[in-house]
Amino acid sequence: MDSQSVLDRFRIPKAPNYIPQGREEQVFEAAFRARLPLIVKGPTGCGKTRFLEAMAYRLDLPLITVSCHEDLTAADLIGRFLLKDEETIWQDGPLTLAVRHGGICYLDEIVEARKDTTVVIHSLTDDRRLLYIDKTGEVIRAHDRFMMVLSYNPGYQSVVKDLKESTKQRFISLVFTHPSLEVESEILRSETGLDRETSRRLAELGSKIRELKGYGLEEGVSTRLLVYVGRLMHEGLSPREACDAAIAQTLTDEAEVRKAVTDLVNLYFG
């Protein structure tokens, strides 16, 4: 399979259901036109990835997502030699693929990657927009329609995992938060098919659970989990069962905090 057809597989086939929270779409488009790399920050499950899918679809770009982890190496991003028949052949990594042919290279949870890995993107994220592949000696000038996007969750921000300043200051930033009650109700309604009243109540429950952040919960409940609740309800589970499975049991293993979440669920769906 040639690179172009591999790349086509990363295109978003249909318009994602994305409800804007502000002017993030305009900021993204401006950054793309100006060829500026972007960091999207926000708590888990607040819609960062969905937003990027929506933008990739809107701009007709392939979206190549790399979920970063501490074992991720530069070779995982750039590519490597593989043995084929009697010879070694070069296989482009996801970053090289996007740089060569155009597309959004989305490094999800970038702080999870080691710093020596992330420095490979430096030359791509300033005016040079170049990628040097030491193993092949190749220098690739980034495609006009290439865009680098990183994401991370400031809630997990840890001193030892923070981005290097030299990396951070190459990007513009978009900050996502949990959606407002109205927007979240609408998201839940459109994603799950719940009626307006139940969606609203679910969104209110979410906002109350988020008050427990720092009081036993590392993170407030994500919109994604609320959507899961809605889908389970749509599949016939009672609201309490759905909330228990998707929220209370997922968010914490501490009995007292789980009890508090269950109490809240009972107040709204008891």
Added chain:
Amino acid sequence: MPNFSSPSSSPPISSPSHIDNDERDAGFSLDLVLPAYRPLFQKILDALLAEGILGSERPEVTRQVFSLLKRADRGSFDHVLREFLAALNPQTRWLLDLPSIFQEIVELGGAIGSERLPDGIAFFRILGEGGFGSTPTEVSHALRLFRHFLPLDRPFAFAVLRNYRRLLTRLTLEEVDRYVEEGYRLYTAHPLQGLNFLEGERIASETTIVAITQECRLNDVTIELALLLRALVGREIAVMDLDPQLPNGRAISLGRWLCLPHAVYFPPRIRLFPDREKNREVYRLLATIAAGMLLAKTFSYLHGEKGYRTLWDLVEEKEKNLLCILEYVRGIRWVSRTWPGIVRSLHEVLNHECERHPPTTPADQLLHDSLRGSPCSPLFLAFVDLVDHLPDVFAARDALSNEVIHRVAHAYPGIESSPFHPLSLLPDWLSPVELSSPSSSWILSPQQRRRKPEKKQNSQEELRSDAEARGRMGKEEGSLEGRFFYDEWDVFEKAYRRDYCCVWEIRGQISHENSASLQLGEEVRKIRGVFERWKPDRPSRLRYRAEGEEISYDRLVRYLVHRRCEPLPKIDFYDSTRIRERDLATLILMDMSGSTAEKRGDTSILEMEKRAVLLLGEGLEAIGDEFSIVGFSTDGPSRCYYRVFKSFPDAWGEEVKRAIASAQPQHATRIGAILRHAGYRLAERERRRKLLFVITDGRPIDTGYDSANRYAHADVRQACVENARLGIVTIGISFEEKSLARMERMFPHHRFVCLAKVEDLAILLPRLYLRITG
């Protein structure tokens, strides 16, 4: 031949020949036992060996049995041993499958018997009768209870043990604790009554069992209620036990509860229903009502503020009842509307209350009718509609002049003057409450702190020479490891003062303090559990893999050669690097200055710091991070004391814990020099990441500092910057809530945390550590 056989008086005990006798017998011989007991001992041991209860299948337990038997002395202790052997009957033999519990029993029984023979006999007799329970958890619990009461009162401890099995037939383990606790309370007042209570011979014992199995105690749900209130109200609301005697001396009946702007006072226990879970639900209902009352801005929102001691401060005499009813109805309807899940529980309790306390006056009747939604007359509907649209208590007061309210009052003649008895599920707004002003301690404390360095000047005079000081420290406070000179940043001169500070590195403190005095048992287990979950795998470089990011060319050549000889040789020419090590060194600096002697409740700040550091130490040990724990205090720039309780290479053990536990508050706080020295020590570690935690009150106060502390703040900040250049991240943790501004000045990049309550330090420090390093 087993060496415990007595050739002269007893035939040898038959035992499987493959048992390693020397190891098993641990030096025991029947010759050690009273002649009269030898046949009995032999018979029991024979039976145990023949049945395989003892022997090679259970080497550890066998050793424990014989090591106790070895203490036979042909005298009184043999009576204990006889009881011990008799206790190894079919009813208790399952314990021999649990070496650790069995060992604890053997050791405890042996120790008690050595101290007092009848107690040893009684201990093993109870064991033999199955009095310790029938599951490992029950036995462990029995031993824990027994150990707890043994030093307090021996007869009581034995009474607990004797009655333990009987109590288990009625109560859970947790309930047994409560019952015994109540028994001990009685016992301390009247020993005989207490013992009778444990024996179940008093009426009170049955009443207590019923109460314990049915009631819900506030202590058991405090956290749950606090979290619920936090989530619903969106801010912290303290959950307090309603003391029958409030500070103003006015008694509040236990059936009532108070909801104030920042705290809710609940009754200490609820026994409304004969079911604990239902009573627990009542607590949840009360918490939800409290949240609703606050969010709906009913009188609870003001209660206790200046000028609002009771709801009746708002209105004239004749309007009191009406306003109270209006506010209760408004609050409860708001709760029902907002949280529909509570309605069922609300109505259940409401009906229960109405049955127990039927309305006796017009005022009571209106409240009952309004809350239970009857009668459905147009007037009543207009009334609740009006109530639903009132935004706060002041609007409710203004609405008293509304026509609808007048008509409602008219429908309940005498409502203005009739006595009013609010239901007990509603907060008490009629008891006078005055919220205190902010504690004056925060005004006084800076002055107290400023005085401390001056006081220490006397000590400085006493310590005229370094030699004297060195001698003093060597004798009383640990050994001097060395002195280190550091520059100090002078923000006014924009220059360093060269070698201005001398840091005295002292090795721990010599003390016999017991770290167990801080009582960390259960918390240690929890912390270790949490940290162990974060423990990473060992670092690894994975070679000769089927896939990876690097090709090993030697292996590749070999692979190609092999491929010419065999069709499908194994692909193993890739290398892969996996770094999973927590490559981290952490140094924890603990403020030991004089100000940490300040008490919060019954405990000094330093005690809380020690507790937090000990817990964190347990966690760090569990996770495997390299760490050092240091206390600091200073007495002017020339004597900055850096007390090493645990250096990086030291093992975490009892000695280190004792050293931490023995830390005493002294002198003042000069953080900069201490930070530099800590940075120097950290820089020596060959770790990729280096963290320096400073636990302090955020007030560097020492000789030579200006009154606004700009000098000190700037020096600390500069020290942090210097450490950063060495790759060290410095993080400040302040236990003074009001130290935000100072911490911001001292610790760059917002790398600090101000705790709302120092009491939270022990919980938050390990959590913070994992969050930062996770």
